[in-house]
Amino acid sequence: MVNTKTKLNKQDAQNLAGLWEEDTVERRLDEPQLKVDVNGYEGPLDLLLDLARRQKVDLAKISILALAEQYLVFIEEARKLRIELAADYLVMAAWLAYLKSRLLLPPEQEDEEEMSGEEMAALLAFRLKRLEAMRDAGTRLINRNRLGRDFFARGDPEPIVIEQHREYTASLYDLLTAYASQRQRLSVSHVTIAKREVWSLQEAREILIRLLGNFSEWTALDSFLLSYLPDGSQRNTALASSFAATLELVKEGKLKVRQEAAFAPLFLKSTKTRESGTIATEG
Amino acid sequence: MGNSNEAQILAFDPSGSGDREQKELREHLRMVEAIVFASSDPVSVRALEERLPEGVELEPLMRELQQAYSGRGINLVRVGNNWAFRTADDLGFLLQREAVENKKLSRAALEVLAIVAYHQPVTRAEIEEIRGVSISRGTLDVLMETGWVKMRGRRRTPGRPVTYGSTEEFLDQFGLEEIGDLPGLEELKGAGLLRSQMPANFMIPEPHDADELNEDEDPLTTDDLEELGLLPPSGE
């Protein structure tokens, strides 16, 4: 079981009281031993940040390895409890599992091109720091003196139009809102969305790029990704679509793949320059 | 009037070496100044007194403030038993000169405008088809008046309906470099303006506003313009 503390500490909670809409799922300070629950987290980075905060150390000094382990335990618990997790969380788990292996095992072969485990950990630490910084910035922003709350404009302005001589005003936002909502109104409205049975690995890869930036270095991930995929028959379709998607990306010149031997991990790397269709698969 | 003393108060000199009384006076002046400024109506003497520390006499305070603003661009004026700031009489011309009323476009007009922008060249009947309702008289007139919509030509179909399109001023108003900068389907979804699940056949056209007429468009002739009431009849 994993202990989950509330996401906001008391101080934050006080600062923020009344300043923004409360999250729909609010965990309270007095909540005892909490089950694994990803409700209320804004994605895997948020969850990682929360786990990191519980180490109660500066983010700069945090052990990424320990953090990865905690995250993986968290995900394992969730899976045991059959809690459905969004793809983002699973893909992050796969990447952290990969990272963990890179941090623990000495590099098998010297590969100049491949990012070292330490570099990958630094990348993650950077992203966590950046996210936390933005979060703090948001808090500082919202706590500033605000127009209409702490300082005020003239209450009784005198009729004066100084800007353009235009008689009519409208913003781009007004225009787009009007267009989108009226087009939407008339479009067939009863669309039922079938619950997706499986997410393709291409999708997973897109999530991954969002989570971790581009694969600027050779990255072996597929095997880790697979172990976090939903079980059963879905895995086969995922595997198939994964491979197809990968080849597709290679064909488009967006990705390079490399494999040391048959059944060995598939290494991926994004092509920054336009070397279209460089396929380096062996075996 | 004691000029030296007055000037000091008027400037609210923050480094003022004045004694405590002076400082308090300055503080009270600041308070009433802010209250009258922020209020949407002239502020009653009672309301002012309520917000000042107890025992502060309002009358001399207001006279002091009024004095400070006399001769300036704005004056503190008494309206019955209330106080308000007003532009100095002699500067009224600054405010009147271009007192054009800024109107907001109606929702319907915005919708039609957007359809013209995205679907141009488009006829009135086509706009109505897209909207699913008829356009009330005057909506297109208003849009033409804004200068954002223009008549482009006539569709070479029965009835020769007029086609509408957007103008340069339209781009200017909405901060677009070219009409193709209007966001497409994916971007409208991305900005949260459209549901992410839309029917597969749902399309948003890629707008273009080339001056060049479509194949099925005829240019507007002088006769057309007269007929549409856009030109004074020429042949008298």
Added chain:
Amino acid sequence: MGNSNEAQILAFDPSGSGDREQKELREHLRMVEAIVFASSDPVSVRALEERLPEGVELEPLMRELQQAYSGRGINLVRVGNNWAFRTADDLGFLLQREAVENKKLSRAALEVLAIVAYHQPVTRAEIEEIRGVSISRGTLDVLMETGWVKMRGRRRTPGRPVTYGSTEEFLDQFGLEEIGDLPGLEELKGAGLLRSQMPANFMIPEPHDADELNEDEDPLTTDDLEELGLLPPSGE
């Protein structure tokens, strides 16, 4: 500080025996004071310049006026490229009855707002990269509705994604003179936390909301393209 001379200007002493130059200065001060005071929204530099006699430099006037109002109940503040009168920060307690209900932002929306402000111009994909999740529908929508976030242009990269930035209303709302005054901006920059990409040799983009666009952005405001012969080829 030359108290005597300065105080005289600040007080707009109507009986002032100053020379002609002084009188003119006083008159110009009255004019800009009246215009800015009359409006509840910030007034643009351009609009002010249009109202002044030709050749009058605005900047020193505004500084003078700002100085005259410092320490008072109302202050003259700069908001981007505009000027406005606002009540002094410390007097908010007096004005609670004027307070308007502020729209409350969700935690996610606040985070996105901060990212847009500090990282602008920024695309949706970049925001998602920083947060590690996709932006839920309606978040950007809500922010644009508040008027604090706007679409700026399109990034000149494949797909030409729309870039987002903050508005002047954003500055006004949070009492910022310019985007460079965002709290902690320098620190964040120094710590490299405003980088959008990890590799250390990447340039650190400085957030800016100026209308002038980044090198990799397409300009939004049009010069007269027609005049420059840059319009799409016309009919013949």
